[in-house]
Amino acid sequence: PVKVWVFDVAQNSQDRELLENYQKQNSNFKFEYVDPQARPGLTEKFGVKDYGEVYLESGKKRQLVQVINVNDRLSEIRLTNSLQQITSTSTAKVYFLQGHGERSLSPGEGAISQAVQALGNKSYTTAQLNLVEKSTVPSDANVVVVAGPKRELFTTEVKALQTYLNQGGNLVLMIDQGTDPKLDSLLKEWGVKLDNRLAVDVSGNVALGPAVPIVTDYGEHPITKDFGNGISFYRLARPVDTTPIPGIEATKLLLTKPYPNTWAESDLNSENLEFNQGKDLKGPLTLGVALKRKLPAATKATPTPSKPSASESRMVVLGDSDFATDGSFTQQLNGDVFLNSVSWASQQDSQPLSIRPKEPKNRRINLSASQAGILALSSLLILPLIGFAVAVILWWLRR
Known part of the structure; x- marks a missing residue:
């Protein structure tokens, strides 16, 4: 059994979905979000110093996986490698x-x-x-x-x-x-x-x-x-x-x-x-x-x-x-x-030999104020007017 502790107040939907996917693969995988201020004893036990720290625990072994924030989300590569390390019996x-x-x-x-x-x-x-x-x-x-x-x-x-x-x-x-x-x-x-x-x-x-x-x-x-x-x-x-x-x-x-x-x-x-x-x-x-x-x-x-x-x-x-x-x-x-x-x-046949998972790329679009205004205007005014005009034309032709 292993458990991931996420010491953060906010629960990012992308991170939570990744953790749920791990849990679907193996029932021995658990995770929990913890507010560091609400549970000071647990925070002290893991030695948490800042919001966003993610720890992996298995038995008496604990290790820091990474620190997540707005720009750095939970990494599948780091979590998988940490799982491999903490459950490995030999090095x-x-x-x-x-x-x-x-x-x-x-x-x-x-x-x-x-x-x-x-x-x-x-x-x-x-x-x-x-x-x-x-x-x-x-x-x-x-x-x-x-x-x-x-x-x-x-x-x-x-x-x-x-x-x-x-x-x-x-x-x-x-x-x-x-x-x-x-x-x-x-x-x-x-x-x-x-x-x-x-x-x-x-x-x-x-x-x-x-x-x-x-x-x-x-x-x-x-x-x-x-x-x-x-x-x-x-x-x-x-x-x-x-x-x-x-x-x-x-x-x-x-x-x-x-x-x-x-x-x-x-x-x-x-x-x-x-x-x-x-x-x-x-x-x-x-x-x-x-x-x-x-x-x-x-x-x-x-x-x-x-x-x-x-x-x-x-x-x-x-x-x-x-x-x-x-x-x-x-x-x-x-x-x-x-x-x-x-x-x-190295004859470590228990090690998985495959393609390493690739990190998702940031595909967000950063719009300027003018671009956002044009987008809002087109979606709220121009597109509805075009749809209304098409409807009037079709009505006229069928009439």
């Missing part, structure tokens, strides 16, 4: 590899701070990982994310990641075109090869340009199962090739449009984009794959409270990291591709 740990020019976790140009924040909203704990300082991946790691390394990893770091995978670990690799992090030996074991050519899309999208392939075709996989024909885009991406390997199940996730709309360009210095037979690769191109491999019984990792015993290793390989950077992350399905990849790779 998954996501480590981001650092030290090779990877995307920064703090706000800044080319950072992935929005992606990190979104993981926090889904009850994930995030931390940085430097495998030069630590020779092994921490035992509490549910998944390790390698987001856009610009420099090569040391051999010892690659071996640490391989050992982690062999013991039931999980990786999300986002490797940009034009970089070589020296992960070939690890990827070869899984039948994956990163193509050095640039994926181009000449289908005519002026806003994004030919170096930003648009994807609307997705593989049948838990990561992308609810995407339909939704849009995601990948700036300066590279194709990802796969070769069948016994014991490894590989699924193509992101597929570009077929040739002649897309191809992998080998001549990156030419200003005229044209397909060259024998050098370039015809579309559709694969920009992302999901892989999993069963573990032998003897190599299964020792379970911990935060990381149950794994029976398989999982890996997601994406030929781009720009799609998850601040700004791009919130566009179309880009954020969903990243979040679902991490959720699936």
Whole structure:
């Protein structure tokens, strides 16, 4: 059982309708509006400081969802994330590899701070990982994310990641075109090869340009199962090739449009984009794959409270990291591709893998005094006169 406490005098109809919809889905969901001044004991219990504070309570656990006001209404995203956090019995740990020019976790140009924040909203704990300082991946790691390394990893770091995978670990690799992090030996074991050519899309999208392939075709996989024909885009991406390997199940996730709309360009210095037979690769191109491999019984990792015993290793390989950077992350399905990849790779199968709910847009019209006067005049005088005139004409014709 969970209960939402809204500490406010006014009851907004939009907020109340949202809460009633939650209640219709599950009878264990309750909500109540409270006047902070009328119930000072309850107000003190929750530590309410201002009108509009919304709290979620489950057993002995309480947490602030948000503060609502005239401009900021109750958010379905925040409420759902809070429900997920307060009812979760375990917290998954996501480590981001650092030290090779990877995307920064703090706000800044080319950072992935929005992606990190979104993981926090889904009850994930995030931390940085430097495998030069630590020779092994921490035992509490549910998944390790390698987001856009610009420099090569040391051999010892690659071996640490391989050992982690062999013991039931999980990786999300986002490797940009034009970089070589020296992960070939690890990827070869899984039948994956990163193509050095640039994926181009000449289908005519002026806003994004030919170096930003648009994807609307997705593989049948838990990561992308609810995407339909939704849009995601990948700036300066590279194709990802796969070769069948016994014991490894590989699924193509992101597929570009077929040739002649897309191809992998080998001549990156030419200003005229044209397909060259024998050098370039015809579309559709694969920009992302999901892989999993069963573990032998003897190599299964020792379970911990935060990381149950794994029976398989999982890996997601994406030929781009720009799609998850601040700004791009919130566009179309880009954020969903990243979040679902991490959720699936971390083997948190109880986590919902789907499209995040979108916030309703403010569609109110702000009229000036003169516009409001014209609208009132037309509705109260002009339109009735037109209707009266039409009625007189019809009467005259029938007479």
